[in-house]
Amino acid sequence: MTIYNLGSINADLAYSVPHLPLPGETLAASEMIRGLGGKGANMSVAAARAAGRVVHIGAVGKEGGWAVERLMEYGVDTRHIATVDAATGHAIILVDGQGENSIVIHHGANHAIPEELLGRVLADADTGDILLMQNETLLQPEAARMARKLGLRVAYAAAPFEAEAALAVLDHTDILVLNAVEMAQLEEATGLDLPRMGVKTVIVTEGGDGCRIHLAENGWKPERFAAPKVNAVDTTGAGDTFTGYLIAGIDRGMPLKQAVDLATRAAAIMVTRRGTADVIPDLKDVQDARLG
Template identity: 75%
Template sequence: MTIWNLGSINIDIVYAVPHLPLPGETLAALSLTRGLGGKGANMSVAAARAAARVVHLGAVGEDGAWAVERMMEYGIDTRLITTVDGPTGHAIILVDRAGENSIVLHPGANHLISEDLMGQALSEADTGDYLLLQNETLLQREAVTMARDLGLKVAYAAAPFDAEAARGVMSHADLMVLNAVEMEQLRAASGQDLAAIGVETVIVTEGGSGGRIHRAENGWEPEHFAAPRVEAVDTTGAGDTFTGYLVAGLDRGLPLRQSVELAARAAALMVTRHGTADVIPDLKDVQATRFG
């Protein structure tokens, strides 16, 4: 099976800082790094490193050729990434000594993906494949409508939270992943409980506490899952790593609970590393790591 990821590709510009700045405060950065990022690219890398076949549908500017090459190195099918006029999307990321982050995004080429390209991509998909998407691109509603018509399963990471995008996707999604803050934003924006949203399975992540699985088949009773105990140095990309591993596990036929637990292990290992897509652990590392 294949995961078709309609996803962002960003250049991540990461500053290590003593603490996240307060309004009006100027800080001297401790270090500067540049790497591959974007929620979409992170998820594609995570899924590929979790042994799934991944086709990425996205766009970069002329300045993003190196990002596409890097994705190819990680085993991602990049033939449906197009080059457009305009800058590649980028993120300014501040990471403090506790590993917490603050991020400013510029969408750039991520908002220039054409509907024709998306249609070309999904026309190659097979029934039972997964469409994976998040909110750093456009065309979510069009993508999920097309995917359902073609018999694909839809996995949706509702981040960064966007109420309009969520409304367009939820009724078509089989699986939705979001963190606790985004879950509250969804409830506030929709005024609905989980049973009314229309998604069969909702995973709510809660950082170091693990998270909750909500399933229609279990009457929406929350099932807690734990996260391995680690010392976090950088939480950037942890949620994307979780989602990529989760969907890869499901695509490979693993049960939901086993896929969630594998994803939690991958995310825990991820937060012990500085960086984003370039440091997402591979499946062998995740399986071999013994957590305290």
């Protein structure tokens, strides 16, 4: 099977700072790292490193060839990444000494993906393939409706959280992944509880505490999965790593609980590394890791 990821591609500029800045405060960074990022690219790399077959649907600016080459090196099918007039998206990431982060994003080319590209790519998909989406691009509602008509399963990571974006795709979503804060925001913004959202599988990540899954077939009763205890140095990209591994596991036919466990271990390794897409662990790393 194949994962089609309608996703962002960013240049990540990560700065190590003593603490996250207060309003009006100027800080000196002790280190700066430039790498590949964006929730879409991170998830594509994670899914590919988890042995999934991933086709990325996205866009970069004319200076973004390096990002496409990097995705290709990590095993992602990049044939459907368009080059557009807008600048490649980028993110400025501040990481403090405890691994917490603050991020500013410029969408750029991520908001200029041609709609005709989307239709052309999904027309080649097979029934049972997975469409994966986040909120850093446009065209999510169009993609979700198209995917459902073609018999694909739709997985939606509702981040960065936008109530209007979520409401536009929930009716067409099979698997919803979001963190605990985003889940609270979604419930508050929509006034909907889990049964009325219409999504049969909901997975809520809880950082160092692990995650919980809610299934329609089990009456929405939460089942919790603990996260391995590790020394976190950078939480950037951990949620994306979780989602990429999760969707790759499901696409490969793993039972949901096994895919969740694998994704939880991958995210735990990710927070021990500084960086984003370039440091996502591969499947052997996750399988061989001795985690508490």
